[in-house]
Amino acid sequence: MTATVFVPRDASSLSLGAEAVAQAIVREAAKRGDDVRVVRNGSRGLFWLEPMVEVATPTGRMAYGPVSPGDVAGLFTTGFLNGGRHPLSLGPTEQIPYLRSQERLTFARVGITDPHSVEDYESHGGWRGLRNALDRSGAEIVEAVTQSGLRGRGGAAFPAGIKWRTVLNTAPGQKYIVCNADEGDSGTFSDRMIMEGDPYVLIEGMAIAAVAVGATQGYIYLRSEYPDAERALEAAIRAAQESGFLGENILGSGKTFRLEVRRGAGAYICGEETSLLESLEGKRGMVRYKPPLPAIQGLFGKPTVINNVITFASVPIILDKGAEHYRDFGMGRSRGTLPIQLTGNIKRGGLVEKAFGITLRELLYDYGGGSATGRPIRAVQVGGPLGGYLPESQFDTPLDYEAFAAIGAMVGHGGVVVFDDTVDMAKMARFAMEFCAIESCGKCTPCRIGSTRGVEVIDRVLNKEKAQANVELLRELCDTMVNGSLCALGGLTPYPVLSALNHFPEDFGMAKTSPAEVARVS
């Protein structure tokens, strides 16, 4: 009987040696004459256990990890092909607490299926959403997306259904579907995990959008730092075309949707949607003025649906199981689930997909197990390099767009970066300004000049040159950037800076602020 062994092939697992483990398993099986089929799946997102190897048994999959090539012979000897016990045994994969307690809607198949196999995707519920969409009118599809409460998962949280409706209501003609896969925020990788671990769900989501609004051409704008994702997407697009899910006459419907991958070139600003469109057109990634909205005049001046990877990847399940099914998860106006990425100085870093409403504290301690170094967690940055730093006193904030906005923070793309008590928050504030200066597109003055001045002013504060006066100046500068910048890069860089200053003034050589004072200035 053939034994099936799963070894992940996503970039993170490969970065920890998964390729050598897969090769060692093939070699060892040949040596022993065991009949083994190795499937290269996506990661389950339990990165402290990667490379995590799974074996299919009659009672479900058994997990072992973290496995190094040197462990492989021992695994064979203890009979891991039949689920046998070994010091690296993690038990049934689905029973690992970190995984068992999650609510995986968007990530339902990641780590389970072979990301290269169209058939595997289909046998695990794939393409049902697209089939349903093909039986409905554009307005009905858009209504389902609107009713689900799905908001843009790239960070801005704009209701996806409203965006789609705007494009649907434009006059017929050339329209585009663009996927923002320029996942540049530090502390995020959920887009990459989808593209490497379940690329068909993204393709299906984009195809549904195309059917809904009447678009025939789509682009995935992928950052150049993701070569593994590029290979996975290229292979998946080819296979989907050959199987009739993409290209002309999709599933015999008479509808056409062509899809291609376009590689970015290392510019953070191209994650901003209008800058991304400029880049796709072959130009410098300079931010555009809005209006006109991309939904009305987007790529090449045509109506364009532009959404993040996770947004598109959340659509198939909405069209498959219904808007209510998705909407029933979450809290307040944050409906559905969010794939949260626990990163940085954390003991159990990984991907946690949960309904909105979970608190940071639950994430950091129940899932994350505290810091990797074992020291106290001092600060957490949520929502990427433009997100605020949260001190311990705010760890009970539930993950919810509005709850985060109320404390001057943002959920963004769901990245959580953890810092222990050795962090120097003044340095982090300085870095936020430095990063903005490096990545500014240069179109507006508050961002282009303000970020450089910001670095200088923070340096003066730290050198104790008229520190108090320079702190005032820094606040004024931040005010100018927030209110005067064209896009979120200049407009949000002050958030990490001011939150660091307000919550950790002692790192700037200032007196510790009372909570009331923090509330006043933030």
Added chain:
Amino acid sequence: MSDFPATKSKPEAAAHPAIEKALAEHKTRPGALLPILHAIQDAIGYVPTDAIPHIATALNLSRAEVHGVITFYHHFRSSPPGRHVVQLCRAEACQSMGSAALAEEIKAQLGIDFHQTSANGAVSLEAVYCLGNCACSPAVMIDGQLHGRVTAQRFQQLLRTAEEAT
């Protein structure tokens, strides 16, 4: 400015075969410039300055426009890289796991700063802002291969392995 003599409207010398090939394959695609630049850099490691007039002519752009695009993006380089390209993440998640100290050690090991190539032409060191491996920080990419939980010692081994492979 000396790179773009204003009086010449047509490129004189024949283009590098990689440039010809990139133009032939991509120039009719909508938004062709980035795919062309990627194809050239993938083939020869950088986008030579003398490619600019050829690209400009093929896409009916000015040389300044092409130059402007090349220099906007951190990814494109105008001079040949070292035999190995090391991209070290400087972003927040990696900083939380000591990437600043790692960067100093790597710079000392290689004897170069960011955006420089070692004197023997072996290694170019680049700063990047997130490789998307933030649960396995610090992250380093060597010749397009990602590595997680990198220490100075492990980096030395990884680089040696890369050098032995070429």
